[in-house]
Amino acid sequence: MNLGFPFLLADKNETFWFPAQASTFAKEVDFFYWAVLWICIFFFVLVVGLMITFVVKYRRRPGYQGSSLAEHNNFVEILWTVIPTIIAIWIFARGASGYLDMVTPPAETLDINVTARKWSWTFQYPNGAISTQLHVPNNKAIKLNMRSEDVLHCLFVPAFRCKNDVVPGRVHYLWFQPIKEGVFDIFCAEYCGERHSEMLSKVTVHDVAGYEAWVADAAKPPTEPVAWGRWLYERQGCMGCHSTEPDKRIVGPSFAKSFGTTQKVLTGNQAGDEVINEAYIRESILNPSAKKRVGFESASQMQSFQGKLDEKQLNAIVEFIKSLRDGAPPAGTQ
Numbered sequence: 529m530n531l532g533f534p535f536l537l538a539d540k541n542e543t544f545w546f547p548a549q550a551s552t553f554a555k556e557v558d559f560f561y562w563a564v565l566w567i568c569i570f571f572f573v574l575v576v577g578l579m580i581t582f583v584v585k586y587r588r589r590p591g592y593q594g595s596s597l598a599e600h601n602n603f604v605e606i607l608w609t610v611i612p613t614i615i616a617i618w619i620f621a622r623g624a625s626g627y628l629d630m631v632t633p634p635a636e637t638l639d640i641n642v643t644a645r646k647w648s649w650t651f652q653y654p655n656g657a658i659s660t661q662l663h664v665p666n667n668k669a670i671k672l673n674m675r676s677e678d679v680l681h682c683l684f685v686p687a688f689r690c691k692n693d694v695v696p697g698r699v700h701y702l703w704f705q706p707i708k709e710g711v712f713d714i715f716c717a718e719y720c721g722e723r724h725s726e727m728l729s730k731v732t733v734h735d736v737a738g739y740e741a742w743v744a745d746a747a748k749p750p751t752e753p754v755a756w757g758r759w760l761y762e763r764q765g766c767m768g769c770h771s772t773e774p775d776k777r778i779v780g781p782s783f784a785k786s787f788g789t790t791q792k793v794l795t796g797n798q799a800g801d802e803v804i805n806e807a808y809i810r811e812s813i814l815n816p817s818a819k820k821r822v823g824f825e826s827a828s829q830m831q832s833f834q835g836k837l838d839e840k841q842l843n844a845i846v847e848f849i850k851s852l853r854d855g856a857p858p859a860g861t862q
Contacts, residue, residue, distance in 0.1 A: 550708040550733070551688035556626050558689070563622075567615060630690060633703035637671035638664070644674065644681035644694045646720060646779075646828055647727040648768035657746035658763045662714065662731040664706060665739035671703045677831050682718035685731055691717050706733040721828055723768070723779060757848025760841055769830065772852060779827050787853040792822035809846050813837065 542548045549555055640662070641652040651662045664670045674683060676696040683702060684691035692702040716727035734742060750756045761767055761783075769779035776782050781791075786804050793802040795818070802808055802819060811818055816830035837845070 547687045547712070548708065549687070549689075550706055550710065550712055551685075551690065552705045552707060553626075553630060554687070554689045554707075556629075560622060560626060564619060567619075571612075630703075631701075633671050633701065634669045637669045637703060639671045639673060640664070642672045642674040642683065642694070643677060643765075644683070644716070645677040645765045645831065646679065646768065647716075647723040648765040649683070649714065649727070649729045650763060650765060653743050653746070655743060655747045657743050659746055660762055660767075661729050663739060663742050663746075664731065664733055665736045666706050666709050666733050668736070669703060669705045671701060674700045674702060679720050680718050681716050681720050681727070684715045684717035685712060686715070687712040688731075693718060709733045709735060727768070753844045753847040754851045756841075757844040757846070757851075760837075760845055761848055764833070764837070766845075769828075780824060780830060781821050783849050784852045785854070787850045793819040794822060794825065795819050806846050806850075809849055810842055813842060813845065 546554075546558060549558065639654065642662075643650040643652070648660060649662075650658060650660060652658050653663075672683065674692065674694045675698070676694045678696060680696065681694040682691055683694060685704070687708075688704045688706065690702060690704045692700055694700055710733055712731050712733070714729040714731055716724060718724075720727065732742075749759050761770075761772075771778050771782040772784050774782060774784040776784075787809075789804050790801050791804055792799055799822060808819070812830075814832060814834045816832060
């Protein structure tokens with residue numbers, strides 16, 4: 529059933545209400561949605577139609593004397609009890625069946641670890657590759673092992689008709705099997721703070737050969753320090769809070785034109801001048817609350833990267849931030 533306006537849509541499988549069906553869940557979810565919608569429409573029209581009919585038929589008018597006795601009809605009462613009960617049982621049974629399918633992954637899946645943080649997603653693949661966008665092979669069952677580093681998030685892929693909460697302190701699972709190659713939107717569907725609406729990503733569905741080629745290449749970080757630093761900046765969630773454009777504030781201060789400058793910082797309750805050098809950057813990564821820049825006191829607290837980055841990775845990030853001292857990274861690192 530397509531109640532949309534296909535001539536307005538780029539993908540003819542889309543409708544006005546839904547994106548194209550891109551997973552094995554989508555057909556069942558759409559059918560169930562339309563079934564419940566038409567049941568609601570039918571009974572709304574029936575009840576409101578009868579109500580209007582009775583209001584007109586039994587309205588007060590000169591010369592008409594209505595009966596004060598309550599009339600009773602066993603057949604009608606049985607009818608309006610049994611039929612809605614059967615419908616409610618069907619809705620429950622069909623809904624439970626679909627839900628159990630969504631929460632019971634098959635025995636063989638491609639497992640991908642997902643980390644949610646304010647305000648970005650990170651996806652880690654079996655070979656160690658890390659990306660800020662999800663890449664999966666077509667017609668393969670995918671299982672996402674999801675955890676949050678801070679607050680409640682929710683991974684939602686409308687084209688796959690699947691979503692699940694990501695709760696801090698727990699590992700939550702989400703599985704799906706794509707059936708359509710292409711690029712689809714990922715949203716956070718739980719309010720998680722001031723930049724919740726920008727916690728966006730994409731899922732790219734490749735053919736099997738395309739996925740294997742991509743994941744093999746993604747596992748190889750750049751060897752040049754500045755390029756490696758940018759690679760980490762994108763994959764460790766830094767870009768969700770820190771811009772690389774001069775004077776552009778996302779949540780924390782911009783990295784552009786910051787290295788070598790002197791800034792006001794708060795150490796405890798004491799304000800003082802601090803040079804933004806290698807030592808300050810390292811301390812800010814490992815202990816973000818030690819020296820906060822003045823003007824950013826009310827910004828959401830950055831998570832510590834202590835134990836998450838080794839010395840070489842820390843040095844690469846420092847080199848990347850240093851490369852932005854003139855406002856943009858050197859050519860070849862973007």
